[in-house]
Each structure stands twice: as structure tokens, then as C-alpha cells.
Amino acid sequence: MKFNNKNVNISPSASIGKNVKIGDNTVIYDNVIIGDDSIICNNCIIGEPLNSYYEYPDTYENPTTVIGKKSLIRSHCIIYAGNVMGNYFSCGHRVTIREFTKFGEHCSIGTLDDIQGYSEFGNYCRLHSNVHIGQSSKLEDFVFVYPYVVFTNDPTPPSNVCIGPIVGAYSQIATGSVLLPGVKIGKHCLVGAGSIVGKNLDDYQLAVGTPAKMIKDVREIKDRETGESHYPWPYRFSRGMPWANMGFDEWIQMNNE
Amino acid sequence: MKFNNKNVNISPSASIGKNVKIGDNTVIYDNVIIGDDSIICNNCIIGEPLNSYYEYPDTYENPTTVIGKKSLIRSHCIIYAGNVMGNYFSCGHRVTIREFTKFGEHCSIGTLDDIQGYSEFGNYCRLHSNVHIGQSSKLEDFVFVYPYVVFTNDPTPPSNVCIGPIVGAYSQIATGSVLLPGVKIGKHCLVGAGSIVGKNLDDYQLAVGTPAKMIKDVREIKDRETGESHYPWPYRFSRGMPWANMGFDEWIQMNNE
Amino acid sequence: MKFNNKNVNISPSASIGKNVKIGDNTVIYDNVIIGDDSIICNNCIIGEPLNSYYEYPDTYENPTTVIGKKSLIRSHCIIYAGNVMGNYFSCGHRVTIREFTKFGEHCSIGTLDDIQGYSEFGNYCRLHSNVHIGQSSKLEDFVFVYPYVVFTNDPTPPSNVCIGPIVGAYSQIATGSVLLPGVKIGKHCLVGAGSIVGKNLDDYQLAVGTPAKMIKDVREIKDRETGESHYPWPYRFSRGMPWANMGFDEWIQMNNE
Numbered sequence: 001m002k003f004n005n006k007n008v009n010i011s012p013s014a015s016i017g018k019n020v021k022i023g024d025n026t027v028i029y030d031n032v033i034i035g036d037d038s039i040i041c042n043n044c045i046i047g048e049p050l051n052s053y054y055e056y057p058d059t060y061e062n063p064t065t066v067i068g069k070k071s072l073i074r075s076h077c078i079i080y081a082g083n084v085m086g087n088y089f090s091c092g093h094r095v096t097i098r099e100f101t102k103f104g105e106h107c108s109i110g111t112l113d114d115i116q117g118y119s120e121f122g123n124y125c126r127l128h129s130n131v132h133i134g135q136s137s138k139l140e141d142f143v144f145v146y147p148y149v150v151f152t153n154d155p156t157p158p159s160n161v162c163i164g165p166i167v168g169a170y171s172q173i174a175t176g177s178v179l180l181p182g183v184k185i186g187k188h189c190l191v192g193a194g195s196i197v198g199k200n201l202d203d204y205q206l207a208v209g210t211p212a213k214m215i216k217d218v219r220e221i222k223d224r225e226t227g228e229s230h231y232p233w234p235y236r237f238s239r240g241m242p243w244a245n246m247g248f249d250e251w252i253q254m255n256n257e
Numbered sequence: 258m259k260f261n262n263k264n265v266n267i268s269p270s271a272s273i274g275k276n277v278k279i280g281d282n283t284v285i286y287d288n289v290i291i292g293d294d295s296i297i298c299n300n301c302i303i304g305e306p307l308n309s310y311y312e313y314p315d316t317y318e319n320p321t322t323v324i325g326k327k328s329l330i331r332s333h334c335i336i337y338a339g340n341v342m343g344n345y346f347s348c349g350h351r352v353t354i355r356e357f358t359k360f361g362e363h364c365s366i367g368t369l370d371d372i373q374g375y376s377e378f379g380n381y382c383r384l385h386s387n388v389h390i391g392q393s394s395k396l397e398d399f400v401f402v403y404p405y406v407v408f409t410n411d412p413t414p415p416s417n418v419c420i421g422p423i424v425g426a427y428s429q430i431a432t433g434s435v436l437l438p439g440v441k442i443g444k445h446c447l448v449g450a451g452s453i454v455g456k457n458l459d460d461y462q463l464a465v466g467t468p469a470k471m472i473k474d475v476r477e478i479k480d481r482e483t484g485e486s487h488y489p490w491p492y493r494f495s496r497g498m499p500w501a502n503m504g505f506d507e508w509i510q511m512n513n514e
Numbered sequence: 515m516k517f518n519n520k521n522v523n524i525s526p527s528a529s530i531g532k533n534v535k536i537g538d539n540t541v542i543y544d545n546v547i548i549g550d551d552s553i554i555c556n557n558c559i560i561g562e563p564l565n566s567y568y569e570y571p572d573t574y575e576n577p578t579t580v581i582g583k584k585s586l587i588r589s590h591c592i593i594y595a596g597n598v599m600g601n602y603f604s605c606g607h608r609v610t611i612r613e614f615t616k617f618g619e620h621c622s623i624g625t626l627d628d629i630q631g632y633s634e635f636g637n638y639c640r641l642h643s644n645v646h647i648g649q650s651s652k653l654e655d656f657v658f659v660y661p662y663v664v665f666t667n668d669p670t671p672p673s674n675v676c677i678g679p680i681v682g683a684y685s686q687i688a689t690g691s692v693l694l695p696g697v698k699i700g701k702h703c704l705v706g707a708g709s710i711v712g713k714n715l716d717d718y719q720l721a722v723g724t725p726a727k728m729i730k731d732v733r734e735i736k737d738r739e740t741g742e743s744h745y746p747w748p749y750r751f752s753r754g755m756p757w758a759n760m761g762f763d764e765w766i767q768m769n770n771e
Contacts, residue, residue: 001268001310001314001317002306002310004266006266007264007539009518009520024284025264025282027556029516042284042302043300043557045556045589049515053515053516075335076333076590093353094353094608096606111353111371112353114644114661116643126415129389130387130389132644132661144414144415146414147371147389147391147409148405148407150661150690152688152707156735156747157747158658158686158751159744159750160751160753172414172415174409175435176407176433176690178689178690180707193409193437194451194708196707209467210467210724231413233414233415236416237416239417258525258543258571259563261523263523264521281541282539299559332562332592333592351608368610368628369610369626386628387628401671401672404648405662405664431666432664432666432692433664433692447671450694450710451710451724490671490673493673494673494674
């Protein structure tokens with residue numbers, strides 16, 4: 001139904017793995033490597049040339065782009081050259097990923113996300129729809145980011161300074177928040193919806209507001225009916241996570257051994 | 258000018274009404290039904306297969322998608338299978354509508370809107386550009402939503418709970434507001450720009466702020482020069498509305514009889 | 515690599531300058547004029563017909579669209595008919611620009627920006643990604659706008675009133691701010707991230723908050739280490755600016771003579 005090989009354009013220098021599907025109207029530019037069993041849907045652009053291509057088209061050489069194995073790129077995505085996606089990468093529609101961003105394995109990127117490049121993602125990061133990640137951002141493993149969050153990087157706009165936020169493992173950044181340039185969020189934090197975060201957060205902090213203030217330890221957020229703690233969330237949420245079949249404690253122990 | 262039948266791909270199982278126009282580079286997948294006199298512009302995807310298609314391509318059957326009569330879908334929209342659009346549906350460019358959302362008649366969806374599916378819209382709803390509607394949202398008739406509003410649904414992210422907001426008839430949700438999970442907005446409310454709404458609103462409430470607080474009854478919002486009330490808005494705005502030729506009171510009476 | 519003349523569709527009434535490149539899958543509609551040495555990348559639509567085309571396809575005539583010389587339009591942009599872009603216009607991916615907007619020279623428009631038309635931009639304006647400019651907005655020269663900013667125009671939604679914001683020369687509108695209808699921002703102002711601006715700002719004001727309040731004169735924002743003022747920014751930032759080779763004072767003098 002989807003893969004009819006119509007109006008597809010694959011560079012001779014691209015390396016396409018085994019059992020890869022490529023959708024109609026998709027372009028794969030020079031020096032793209034696609035891992036086995038991956039699906040690139042229709043109307044995508046993989047390996048989009050960098051700006052210098054327009055200046056020096058005759059001598060330009062496209063940097064290598066790597067899409068890991070068993071990845072799924074939905075339609076209308078634009079992935080620049082120079083990116084490296086780990087295995088099991090997936091993304092929604094109309095994603096834009098600028099050059100030289102590195103993703104770990106099992107990352108999931110949402111529809112309309114705009115990743116400005118030169119950033120770093122750990123494993124199992126999840127961005128929901130319409131997230132903006134400015135250059136030089138860093139997300140550790142298992143960071144989830146919700147719609148309309150913006151990671152900024154210029155403390156005195158406009159300037160030539162570029163210091164992106166750093167978000168610690170397992171932290172959750174809720175809808176519509178802005179992380180100000182260079183802010184450091186600890187591990188297992190929760191930033192509430194619509195917050196403007198300008199100060200660093202220690203591990204396990206809940207911060208909310210404009211400007212965001214630390215409210216309490218996330219472990220104090222209890223379910224009203226059961227009295228159980230909602231956080232750290234890996235104890236109660238495991239869909240798609242590596243501890244899905246064993247529980248978080250056992251998985252942590254297994255990884256420490 | 259626009260409809261040249263270039264690179265169009267229509268499934269044999271699609272049902273295309275009379276006098277339908279389909280733009281260049283558009284794909285109509287299996288089991289799509291398009292009503293008479295509708296226009297599907299260029300570069301659209303109608304009936305996008307669900308995720309299970311990628312897992313089970315051989316046995317997958319695309320759910321039925323219905324686009325009502327006299328609809329206008331502008332370019333680059335992606336409408337998943339399983340959606341039902343009432344007659345006179347219209348939408349801007351680059352809209353994404355995930356599966357199993359039901360729209361009444363005369364709904365208008367803006368450029369870049371991202372509707373996550375499994376939601377319900379009444380008649381004459383209008384979303385402006387860049388609105389995000391999370392799953393399990395419900396909008397009654399004549400709800401208007403302005404740019405960069407987000408309807409959320411997960412109270413303790415990440416979790417498996419999904420309870421979307423419910424917005425009562427005639428309510429207006431202004432630019433950049435966030436409706437928190439499960440919040441219930443009454444009828445004829447006005448949520449001011451940039452509000453974070455976590456508490457339910459009774460009918461006719463004006464709420465503003467982060468977090469949003471009820472400020473006053475919308476009927477108290479008067480024009481500074483004329484002293485007339487701006488709300489309920491149907492008394493002073495009728496463009497495209499069913500009371501355009503008779504006035505709101507008469508239309509209400511006609512509908513109650 | 516990018517310009518293979520595949521599935522390109524150019525109206526016979528379009529006027530294409532010398533040394534213009536047009537990408538694959540791009541459409542150039544009637545009465546588009548493209549200046550010399552410009553690059554229109556793949557999957558773009560230039561001169562998109564206005565709404566009246568759908569109503570009166572037989573008698574519709576497309577208004578003239580002008581793309582200045584040495585412009586660069588990246589992939590997947592939709593530029594409506596009736597727009598005029600000055601020379602050295604550039605834009606990111608998936609930009610939507612509705613009809614009858616006028617841009618000065620050297621303007622730069624970011625990925626996913628949504629410009630609703632009937633607006634006016636001076637020279638050297640820069641919009642970063644995902645900015646929404648409502649109708650009847652006005653930006654003077656050297657205005658920079660950061661991601662997820664929204665310019666609104668309806669004071670009592672919904673209504674038939676449309677009064678956009680006016681932003682003075684050199685002002686900076688930081689990430690996630692909303693400019694309320696008709697607000698006037700002076701010259702050399704700085705609006706902090708996440709602000710809701712409902713009151714006019716005099717020249718050189720720093721305003722922050724929801725609602726935004728004037729905090730101080732931007733010239734009082736000093737670097738903590740060097741003690742130097744960050745603003746007015748043209749004294750310390752010149753990349754791509756016309757004073758890059760001479761300094762701001764000399765450039766101002768040159769222009770006053």
C-alpha cells in the first residue's frame with residue numbers, strides 16, 4: 001500500500017541495508033547509511049545537504065548520515081547530513097533534524113519536532129510533538145519532553161554565545177515549558193507545564209512557574225486514592241522501556257553488575 | 258492551475274464522490290470515502306495507515322476514512338485512516354490528524370494543527386494555526402481555539418492514564434494556553450492568552466493566568482467606547498455561523514422548536 | 515545533488531531570472547517573478563493561489579508574487595501569491611507565508627514559521643523557528659523574533675477586528691512570548707522569554723512576565739564578568755548585519771549623511 005517505488009531518488013553513494021523499505025517521493029542523498037530492517041516512509045529527505053552546499057556546490061561533499069537498524073521514519077521528515085541515529089530510532093511526521101546531532105538507541109521523536117543540530121541524546125529519549133531543541137542541548141537517557149517545550153541557548157539575544165540546557169536521566173519536561181540557556185536539570189526531575197526554567201535543579205526536584213521555583217521532592221507526589229508515590233516514574237511505567245519484563249530495581253541491579 | 262493529475266496515487270478501494278478534485282502528488286489510501294464536491298489539494302495523504310500496518314503489512318486492513326461533502330483540504334495534510342469528517346470540513350496546510358477522531362459539520366482546522374486522534378469535535382469548531390489536541394479531548398459545538406494552545410491528557414507523565422479536556426459550547430481558548438488533563442471548561446467561557454488551566458470552569462467564566470484564575474463573568478466584559486458587552490460573542494459575530502442571516506436569538510429559538 | 519528537474523511544474527506565466535535553481539517536486543504558479551541567482555529548493559510551492567481560486571477557478575487570476583534576487587527558499591515552503599520578498603530573502607523549511615506580506619531586503623524566516631499575511635517586515639528582520647505572525651503585524655528593521663512567539667490581532671475573540679502588534683527597530687522578542695493585539699513595542703526593546711505583552715513599551719525597555727512588566731532599561735543589563743552593557747546589541751553583534759565591517763556607530767553615521 002505504501003511502498004510503490006514511485007518518484008524515489010536514491011544517491012548511488014547511499015548504503016541501504018537489508019530489508020529496508022523506502023516510500024514514494026523520498027530522497028536519499030549522498031553518503032547516507034541505512035541499517036537493516038528500517039522503514040523510511042514517503043516524502044522524506046534523508047541526508048539533506050548542509051548550507052555550505054549552496055555556496056560551494058561543485059566541491060561540496062555530504063557528511064555521512066547514519067540511520068540505525070530497525071528504525072521507522074514517518075512521512076515528510078527532513079534529516080540533515082551528519083546525523084547519527086542509534087538502532088530502533090523512530091519519528092513522527094514532518095520532523096526536522098539539523099546536522100551533527102547524535103541519538104542513542106530507542107529514541108522516539110514526535111511530529112513537527114525541530115531539532116537544530118549539534119546536540120546529544122541518550123538512549124530511550126522521547127520527544128512528543130512540536131518540541132524545539134536549540135543547538136548544543138544535551139539530554140541524558142530516558143528524558144521525556146512534552147509538546148511545545150523549547151530548549152534555548154542564547155543568554156543575551158542576539159549573540160554568538162550558544163549554551164544549551166542539560167537534562168539529567170529520567171527527567172520529565174512538561175508541556176509548554178522553556179528551558180533557558182545553559183540551565184542544568186538534575187536526574188528524575190519534573191518540570192510542570194508552562195514553566196520558565198532559569199535556575200539549575202537538583203535531582204528529584206519538582207519545579208513549576210514563571211519563573212520556575214522548586215516546589216518539593218517529586219517522591220512526595222502521591223496518588224490521592226492509593227497514597228502511592230507517582231515518582232520516580234520507572235516504578236510505575238514500563239511501556240517500551242528495557243525494564244518492562246523485570247521491574248526497574250532488577251533492571252538497575254542488572255546494569256550495575 | 259492546481260489540478261493536473263501529476264503523480265497522483267488513488268487506491269482502487271477508495272470511493273471518490275462526484276465533482277471531486279484531487280491535487281498533484283496526493284495519495285488516497287485504501288477505504289477512503291470522499292464526499293461530492295470536495296477538493297483535496299496537492300501533496301496530501303488521506304487515509305494514512307495506522308502503526309499496525311508496519312508490524313503486519315500482509316494482513317493489515319485500513320479502517321474506513323470519511324471526508325464529508327463540500328470539504329476543502331489544503332496542501333500537505335496528513336489525515337490518518339479511521340477519521341470521520343462531517344460535511345463542509347476545511348483545513349489549512351500541513352495539518353496532521355491521527356486516527357479515529359470524529360468531526361461534526363462545518364469544522365475548520367488550521368495550518369500545522371496536530372490532532373493526536375481518538376477525540377471528538379462538535380459542529381462549527383474552529384482551530385486556528387498550530388493547535389495541539391491530545392488524545393481523548395472533547396470539543397462541543399462552536400468552540401474556537403487560537404494558535405499554540407495545547408490540550409494535554411496525562412496527569413503524571415509518563416503514565417498510561419489518558420484523560421483529555423472537555424470544552425463546552427461557544428467557549429474560546431486564547432493563544433498559547435494549556436488545558437491540563439481532564440479539565441472541564443463550561444459553555445461560553447473565555448480563557449485568556451497564555452493561561453495554564455488546571456481547574457474546572459463554570460459557564461460564562463473568564464479565566465486568566467498561570468495558574469488560571471476565574472476573573473469575572475464574561476458578560477461583564479464591556480466595550481470601552483460603546484459600553485456594550487463583548488460576550489456572549491454570538492450576538493456580535495456571525496461570519497460563517499448558522500445564525501448569520503437571522504441573529505443568534507432567533508437561531509436559538511428555531512433550534513429549540 | 516539537489517537539482518535534477520524531476521517532477522517540477524512551472525507556469526508559463528512565471529518569470530524566472532538568470533542562474534535560478536529550482537528543486538525537484540516544486541511548483542511555481544502563475545505570475546511569479548523570481549530574481550536572478552535565487553535558489554528555490556525541492557517540494558516548494560511558490561505563488562499558491564488565494565482562497566478565491568477555489569470559488570471561481572475559471573475567472574481567477576493569480577496576483578503577482580515577487581522573490582528578490584539572491585534569495586534562498588529551503589524545501590517544503592508554501593508562499594502564497596501576492597507576496598513581495600526583497601533581495602537576499604532566505605527561509606528555512608516548511609515555512610507558510612500567506613498573501614500580501616511585504617518583506618524588506620535580507621530578511622530571514624525560520625523553519626515552520628507561519629505568517630498569516632497582510633503584514634509588513636523591514637530590512638534584516640530575522641524570525642527563528644516556529645514563529646506565528648498574525649495578520650496586520652508590522653516589524654521595523656532589524657527586529658529578531660525567537661521560537662514559539664505569537665503575534666496576535668483580535669482583542670475580543672472572535673471578532674472582525676484585526677489590529678496586529680508593531681515592533682520597533684532593533685527590538686528582540688524572546689522565546690515563547692505572546693504580543694497581544696495592537697501592542698506597540700518601541701525601538702531597542704527586549705521582551706523576556708514566556709512573556710505576555712499587553713501594554714506598550716517605550717524605547718529601550720526590558721519587559722518580562724505574565725503579564726509583562728517593564729523591569730529596567732536594557733542598557734543596564736551588564737555582563738557579570740566584564741561589566742559591559744549587552745544592549746543595544748548592535749555594538750556587540752554584527753554577523754550578517756550591514757555594520758559588520760565598520761561598527762554600528764560608523765554605519766549609523768554613514769546612513770545619516
